Amino acid sequence: MIRALILALAGMSLWAADFKIRLTAADGGAVVSLPLEKYVAGVLVGEASILSSDEAIKAMAVAARTYAVRLRGRHSLEGFDFCGTTHCQRIDLRGASKRFDAIAGETAGELLWFEGKPAFACYTRDCGGFTEDGGAAWPGLSASYLKSHNDPYCPRSGASAWNWVATTEAIAEALRQSQLRFPAQFEQITISERSASGRARTLVLSGGGETVAISASSFRFAMGRTEGWNTLRSDRYEVRAANHRLIFQGTGAGHGAGLCQLGAEQMGREGRSYRDILTFYYPGTMVGITGRGLRWVRLGGESTAMFTTQPDQDHSVLAEAERFSRIVSERTKLPLPVSIEIRVYPDVDTFRNATGEPGWVAARTTGTRIHLQPAAVLRSRGVLEETLAHELLHVLVESQAARGLPVWFREGLTGYFEHSSEASQAAATSVDDADLRQQEDPTRARLAYAQATRRVADLVNRYGEGAVLGWLKRGLPAELKNTASSHAPMKSR
Ligand SMILES: [Zn+2]
Numbered sequence: 001m002i003r004a005l006i007l008a009l010a011g012m013s014l015w016a017a018d019f020k021i022r023l024t025a026a027d028g029g030a031v032v033s034l035p036l037e038k039y040v041a042g043v044l045v046g047e048a049s050i051l052s053s054d055e056a057i058k059a060m061a062v063a064a065r066t067y068a069v070r071l072r073g074r075h076s077l078e079g080f081d082f083c084g085t086t087h088c089q090r091i092d093l094r095g096a097s098k099r100f101d102a103i104a105g106e107t108a109g110e111l112l113w114f115e116g117k118p119a120f121a122c123y124t125r126d127c128g129g130f131t132e133d134g135g136a137a138w139p140g141l142s143a144s145y146l147k148s149h150n151d152p153y154c155p156r157s158g159a160s161a162w163n164w165v166a167t168t169e170a171i172a173e174a175l176r177q178s179q180l181r182f183p184a185q186f187e188q189i190t191i192s193e194r195s196a197s198g199r200a201r202t203l204v205l206s207g208g209g210e211t212v213a214i215s216a217s218s219f220r221f222a223m224g225r226t227e228g229w230n231t232l233r234s235d236r237y238e239v240r241a242a243n244h245r246l247i248f249q250g251t252g253a254g255h256g257a258g259l260c261q262l263g264a265e266q267m268g269r270e271g272r273s274y275r276d277i278l279t280f281y282y283p284g285t286m287v288g289i290t291g292r293g294l295r296w297v298r299l300g301g302e303s304t305a306m307f308t309t310q311p312d313q314d315h316s317v318l319a320e321a322e323r324f325s326r327i328v329s330e331r332t333k334l335p336l337p338v339s340i341e342i343r344v345y346p347d348v349d350t351f352r353n354a355t356g357e358p359g360w361v362a363a364r365t366t367g368t369r370i371h372l373q374p375a376a377v378l379r380s381r382g383v384l385e386e387t388l389a390h391e392l393l394h395v396l397v398e399s400q401a402a403r404g405l406p407v408w409f410r411e412g413l414t415g416y417f418e419h420s421s422e423a424s425q426a427a428a429t430s431v432d433d434a435d436l437r438q439q440e441d442p443t444r445a446r447l448a449y450a451q452a453t454r455r456v457a458d459l460v461n462r463y464g465e466g467a468v469l470g471w472l473k474r475g476l477p478a479e480l481k482n483t484a485s486s487h488a489p490m491k492s493r
């Protein structure tokens with residue numbers, strides 16, 4: 001019932017579903033809200049810098065997105081969804097590039113599915129020629145698509161063999177800093193147990209007649225933290241002692257489970273598609289925007305491109321979008337951006353998975369990309385046209401908006417153009433950006449949208465439409481900045 005009611009509010013599109021990410025100290029350490037695709041693009045920069053093939057980057061985008069959807073909220077007790085380190089996925093916002101944005105965008109909304117659920121899409125830098133079992137890297141995880149298997153691709157991409165030599169004192173110091181036990185007269189390491197893929201699982205540290213057993217992964221993390229992550233790169237090694245030093249000879253980098261980035265890069269270079277790559281590293285899973293494996297089909301219009309899984313049904317939506325593009329551009333006198341993209345989802349669940357929005361939200365717009373609930377759903381509520389018009393207005397407004405322009409002004413301007421002939425009942429006092437962004441309370445959201453619209457309409461009455469439109473590009477005049485709204489600080493997008 002709520003959904004039926006609220007779908008009539010074709011608004012709630014820009015802010016609600018963002019992922020809360022705690023950035024690393026190097027990035028300022030703040031918790032920021034990011035749309036899913038922005039998060040995926042940041043993860044590509046943080047985690048996939050060794051990739052250069054488009055198909056490998058697309059495969060990584062699907063893996064990173066699936067990981068995000070599957071594990072969302074793992075830090076919820078601390079007040080955010082993911083941290084920005086390799087504990088979750090490393091994110092680098094400063095290195096963002098149009099290329100990564102565009103390549104990730106080509107797979108927008110696509111996830112890796114297994115038995116109707118998003119898969120546990122872990123990935124590793126270099127498996128060294130043999131992937132690790134998912135259950136060995138994550139005790140308790142049982143996933144048939146993460147069984148250990150041969151990887152002929154990464155060895156073909158060049159040397160993944162490495163050597164690391166360290167003194168027993170340096171290793172002891174690293175263990176001490178991680179508060180791990182070791183023999184007082186530490187001299188020697190032996191591998192007492194290996195996983196099915198041949199990786200070290202348990203080590204025995206010995207010396208002076210004393211022995212201490214330790215898990216190989218705890219040992220590797222301790223070395224990484226103190227000695228650097230480029231030293232003991234994986235658990236796939238042999239070790240021997242010589243002259244108070246320990247000599248590690250190994251291959252690969254990282255835990256070795258799931259997609260191997262070096263192998264994926266090689267597959268891409270050899271002309272394999274991102275679907276081939278994902279099928280190879282996660283056998284038995286399905287790539288698609290739904291668990292049924294539906295695929296996007298592109299329908300090209302004059303000013304918009306539409307992606308749909310039901311081209312026959314959705315062709316008419318494209319025609320409507322073309323018509324509204326012209327109407328809103330004429331009405332606002334704002335130019336149409338060159339690459340408007342509309343994705344029409346086949347069902348409500350798919351829309352929710354892809355955007356993170358609650359089901360009562362009709363659409364979501366990020367940049368020049370509009371995500372729409374199924375056309376049949378919107379049509380049955382009688383809001384298809386209204387939604388298209390509203391989202392296209394958003395695309396135009398956002399493509400022109402000055403940096404730091406408050407949410408209420410952007411939403412209000414969109415609402416003003418949409419309803420400029422209607423009188424709103426809402427009081428034109430202040431509007432809180434937080435009310436526009438939250439996704440818990442539809443009623444509060446609806447009121448906030450109406451207030452934002454009313455407020456912008458008042459400004460147009462007072463200053464004229466031309467002046468208000470000018471603020472869109474240049475920013476609000478000083479006299480409005482302080483009084484206009486919102487005790488909530490502008491969050492980073
Ligand atoms: Zn984390």
Ligand SMILES: [Zn+2]
Pocket residue numbers: 126127128129130151153154155260262263
């Ligand atoms: Zn590999």
